[in-house]
Amino acid sequence: MKPIDLNPKVRRVSPLFWVFESLEDDPGFMTRKFFMMDAAYLDGLLCLAVSQGEEPWNGLAVCTSQDHHASLLDDVPELVVHPVIGKWLYVSQTHPEFESIALKLARLVGRRDARIGVEPGSRKRSGAASRARKTPRKKP
Known part of the structure; x- marks a missing residue:
């Protein structure tokens, strides 16, 4: 039986959040939830x-x-194309060198490597919210 979460509003972070530690003091750094991931x-x-x-x-x-x-694959050959998000690269934490690869990538981000980073898309309204804002046009 799964335990009941008595405080669902508490933000849960991934145990892999340590990957971002080297970026935390950078004034341009922030984290957010991105679907089921913690994003930097x-x-x-x-x-x-x-x-x-x-x-x-x-x-x-x-x-x-x-x-x-x-x-990026030349510089970090352990990366693979993400099987779901094909425009992104990925390394599984089951990779034997995961820690060193993750830290290397965080250093590249900290140096503002132009190959890493994408403009986040604007959040779309839910179908109900979008429909609620649309009003039918009246015929003259």
């Missing part, structure tokens, strides 16, 4: 996301564009 933003760009769950949601996602895949 630097200067408004979505850079890294950690999650702990079933593969492929069990490690570190590198937020980048496909234009930068080849270069």
